[in-house]
Amino acid sequence: MTSLIELKSVSVSYDAVNAVRGIDLSIKDGEIVALLGANGAGKSSTLNAIVGLAPVSAGKIIFDGTDITDFSSETLAPLGLTLSPEGRRVFATLSVEDNLMLGAYSVKDKAQIKAAYERVYELFPILFERKQQYGGTLSGGQQQMLALGRALMCSPRLLLLDEPSLGLAPIIVEQIFELIALLRQQGVTIILVEQNVSMALNIADRGYVMASGKIVAHGDAASLSDSTTLENAYLGAE
Amino acid sequence: MDLFLQQSANAVALGGIYALLALGLAVVFSIMGLINFAHGELMTISGYVLMYCGIAAVPFPLAVILAIGAAILAAIAMERIAFRPVRGSSGATLLVTSFAIAMILQMLFQNLISARSQPVLLPAILSESVTIFGLIIGVNKIAAIISTIVMLIFLDWFMTKQKTGIAMRAAAEDFSIARLMGIHANTVIAGAFALSGLLAGVAAVLWVSQRASVDPLMGFTPVLKAFIAAILGGLGSLKGAVAGGFLLAFIEVYLSAFLPHGMQEFREPIGLAIVVLVLLFRPNGLLPAKTLAAEKV
Ligand SMILES: Nc1ncnc2c1ncn2[C@@H]1O[C@H](COP(=O)(O)OP(=O)(O)OP(=O)(O)O)[C@@H](O)[C@H]1O
Ligand SMILES: [Mg+2]
Numbered sequence: 346m347t348s349l350i351e352l353k354s355v356s357v358s359y360d361a362v363n364a365v366r367g368i369d370l371s372i373k374d375g376e377i378v379a380l381l382g383a384n385g386a387g388k389s390s391t392l393n394a395i396v397g398l399a400p401v402s403a404g405k406i407i408f409d410g411t412d413i414t415d416f417s418s419e420t421l422a423p424l425g426l427t428l429s430p431e432g433r434r435v436f437a438t439l440s441v442e443d444n445l446m447l448g449a450y451s452v453k454d455k456a457q458i459k460a461a462y463e464r465v466y467e468l469f470p471i472l473f474e475r476k477q478q479y480g481g482t483l484s485g486g487q488q489q490m491l492a493l494g495r496a497l498m499c500s501p502r503l504l505l506l507d508e509p510s511l512g513l514a515p516i517i518v519e520q521i522f523e524l525i526a527l528l529r530q531q532g533v534t535i536i537l538v539e540q541n542v543s544m545a546l547n548i549a550d551r552g553y554v555m556a557s558g559k560i561v562a563h564g565d566a567a568s569l570s571d572s573t574t575l576e577n578a579y580l581g582a583e
Numbered sequence: 584m585d586l587f588l589q590q591s592a593n594a595v596a597l598g599g600i601y602a603l604l605a606l607g608l609a610v611v612f613s614i615m616g617l618i619n620f621a622h623g624e625l626m627t628i629s630g631y632v633l634m635y636c637g638i639a640a641v642p643f644p645l646a647v648i649l650a651i652g653a654a655i656l657a658a659i660a661m662e663r664i665a666f667r668p669v670r671g672s673s674g675a676t677l678l679v680t681s682f683a684i685a686m687i688l689q690m691l692f693q694n695l696i697s698a699r700s701q702p703v704l705l706p707a708i709l710s711e712s713v714t715i716f717g718l719i720i721g722v723n724k725i726a727a728i729i730s731t732i733v734m735l736i737f738l739d740w741f742m743t744k745q746k747t748g749i750a751m752r753a754a755a756e757d758f759s760i761a762r763l764m765g766i767h768a769n770t771v772i773a774g775a776f777a778l779s780g781l782l783a784g785v786a787a788v789l790w791v792s793q794r795a796s797v798d799p800l801m802g803f804t805p806v807l808k809a810f811i812a813a814i815l816g817g818l819g820s821l822k823g824a825v826a827g828g829f830l831l832a833f834i835e836v837y838l839s840a841f842l843p844h845g846m847q848e849f850r851e852p853i854g855l856a857i858v859v860l861v862l863l864f865r866p867n868g869l870l871p872a873k874t875l876a877a878e879k880v
Contacts, residue, residue, distance in 0.1 A: 398759050422765035434760045436753045443749050450750060451765030499765070 348407070349374045349503055349534050350395070350426075355404035357390045357558075364390035366558040367404065372503075377525065377535045379545040379566065382555035383579050388538045389431050391555070392505045395536075396421055396428045408503065423451040425502035429509060431538075433492040437481025441472055444480050444491055448498025457500065465494040468524060486517040493524065503534045510541055522548055542579075546570045586840065588718055594836035595829070596724035599731025602828030603786040604809030605816065606738065607779035609824040613755035613872060614775045615670070617677040618810065618818075621661060621684040623802025625780055628688075629654045629787030630703065630797035631696060637704030651784030658780025662773055670772070692799035700798035709792050723792040734785055735825065738778075742821065747774055755819070755872075808835075815858055817868025826869045831858070 348371045357365035365387040372378050380388050393399035395406055397418035406414045408426055421427065436444050445465060449458045466473040469490040475483060480491060489509060496504060506525070510518040522544055525535060539545035546552055546566040554562040554575055562574035569575055604622065611619050629650040636646030665684050669676055709723045742748040747770070754761040754771040762768055783802075790805060791797060808831060809824075816827025834857050838850045846853075861869070 396763055398763065417768075418759065418762040419765050419767045422763065428763060430760060430763075434757055436756050436760070438756055439749065439753060443753075446746070447750060447753050447761070447764045447766065450746070495764075 347410075348372060349376075349409055350536075351405075351407040352391075352395070353405040353407070355391070355394060355406060356402045357387070357394045357399050358402040359400070363402075364399070364558055365394065368555070368558075368560045370553060370560070372534060372536060374502075374534055375529070375532060376551065377529055377537060377549045379542075379549035379552040380536055380538045380555065381542055381545065381552055381569075381575065386555040387558040388555055389507055390558075392428055392507050392536065392538060393430075395505060396426065398428075398430075419451075422499045422501075425500065426505075427496045427499055427501045427503075428505040429492045429496040429507065431507040431511070433485075433488045435480040435483070435488050435491045435495065437479065439480055440477055441480060441483070441491055442476040444495050445472070445476075445498050448495035450499075452499055458498075461498045461500055465497055468497070468527070469494055486513050489513060489517070489521065493521070497528075501533060503536070504528065505536045505538075507538045508540060509537075510539065510544075518544070542575065543570070585717065589720075590836050590840040591833075592718060592720050592724060592728075594833045596727040597836060598829035598832030599727050600786050600789050600805065600828075601809050601812045601832050602825040603731060603734055603782045603789075604805055605812040605824035605828045606821060607782035607786070608806070608809055608813045609816075609819055609821050610751075610775050610782070611779050612813070613819040613821070614751060614758070614771060615666070615677070616674055617666065617681065619661075619779070620678070620681040620806070620810075621688065622779065622783055622809070623804075623806035624685050624688040624692075625654045625657050625661075625783035626787035626790065626802035626805065627692060627797065627799065628657050629784045630791050630801050631692070631701075633788065633791050634701050634703045634797050643706045647788050650788055651781060654784030654787060655777050655780035658776040658783065659773055662776040666776075667769075667772075689799050696799070698799060700796045703791050703795050703797055705792060705795050710795075721793075723789075726792060727789040730785055730789055734782065738782075738821070741778075747771075751775060751778075811855075811858060815861060815868060817871035820868065820870050820872035823868050823870035823872065830861075830869070834858070 350372050352368060352370040354367040354369060355365060356363065356367050368391065380391065382388050390399050394401050397416060401414055405412055408424065413421065436447070445462065449461050452458050452461070471487055472490060472494055475487065480488065483491060493509060509521050513521065518541065525537065525548055528535060537545055537549060546569055549566045551565050552563065552569045553560050554569065562569065562572060607622055608618060611617055632650040632653045633646055636649060661684060665680055666677070669680050709726065712719050712721050713725070742752055750761065750766045751771050751774055754766060761771070786805070809828065812827035812831045813824050815831060816823025816825065834854050838854055842850055
């Protein structure tokens, strides 16, 4: 089977900082892949580069056979590629409903939008209850659900999740992971960046481990859980 | 008491114009982080269109539409030609660009039209007055008040009910994430400029209706006032722009009406002192934008 997304020696540089240094990634349709590593390893930079929010200084990104390296952010949601960003970044001054509406901004088909609302409200009934409330007035967990719901509104084929469990109570974290499992059943391909390594590897098919902008290990989830590379990566060893 | 009510009506009419102008500045600032000092020249363009329409005996309602349309087109052109190439530059670059546009346009008005003030033919009804509840109010003032109300209702509807307006609010809050949703940067920025042109055009028609003349620097003073109003209200906040516009107009009108004769020459500094005082107590303005710190394009 061919890859849904492929990164070929991709580098990301912010002025002087080389955040990502020539990494290769390849993810197949329907997979859940965990992207792990210590703080500052370059995980967010990698996801942001895929969706055009971070500058790619070298390499190629191929999504579903198309070279999207130089595509601007706004052209990706219509292709079925989106990100639920680190730190949620819901629109605080917009209602929950308007946040979701913008998630489907690029969708033209009315019926598809309606179905997307139904799907999100079914996954997160609390968002339906709070749909008139401003995004900024939701609790942290609810904001995370809103960020996920907003990302799902464009019915993505590939969903990038950047630390969806960050700062949430254990019970909410459980819920988020259940959701990820459910999305897999619905055929969504997911790249998951997580600090919660054991839970991430538990749900993922495969994993990549990053350290200092490079991939230092990859393999199926079970073998990664056992390996010492993972530990080393977190301890900051190259 | 009568004088007080009379002056209050004047203040509402003037405040409406300031509010529309301040809103135009705020819409663009909230999205681009740019204070467009060439906003006043959009007004002046509308003023000249009204003048030429008067000379050509174009019916007034059509002249108004043409004048407002000209401001919208000019605003869109300004963004396309001058601001798009420097988009993403520092605030200082954007500011200098807007000054340069303002100066170039003023020079063009002076050399191509006239350096002196030109009369604008207006329908006679605008200079008449009517008596409402014992108050004598100019028709032009009533027109200003009604137009302001209509524009504020329209703007509120646009920003809260229309997809494009909501997208503009989202972009003002977090531009990168708005783009991630598929909202085109060019659409929101051009939309913000078009909206600011619309507001400047309406304000210009109301402004000219009170004066019946236009000159190359016509837009300067009202936009400077609108800038003060926008800061007073909270830069980048739309509700703040409206509040600031009205507050500034009330301060100005009351001071000019009720300040003792001998102190009238200090009217402007006293007015500004009051503004500074308000800002001392509310440094971010009356109704600050919640997302002033958010990253701008
Ligand atoms: N916008 C930016 N400008 C400059 N440097 C940046 C920027 N974003 C990230 N960096 C730098 O790039 C490196 C990688 O950061 P990145 O956010 O990708 O790490 P991460 O793996 O997501 O870390 P965390 O687990 O803390 O979220 C860091 O050294 C960071 O300081
Ligand atoms: Mg990160």
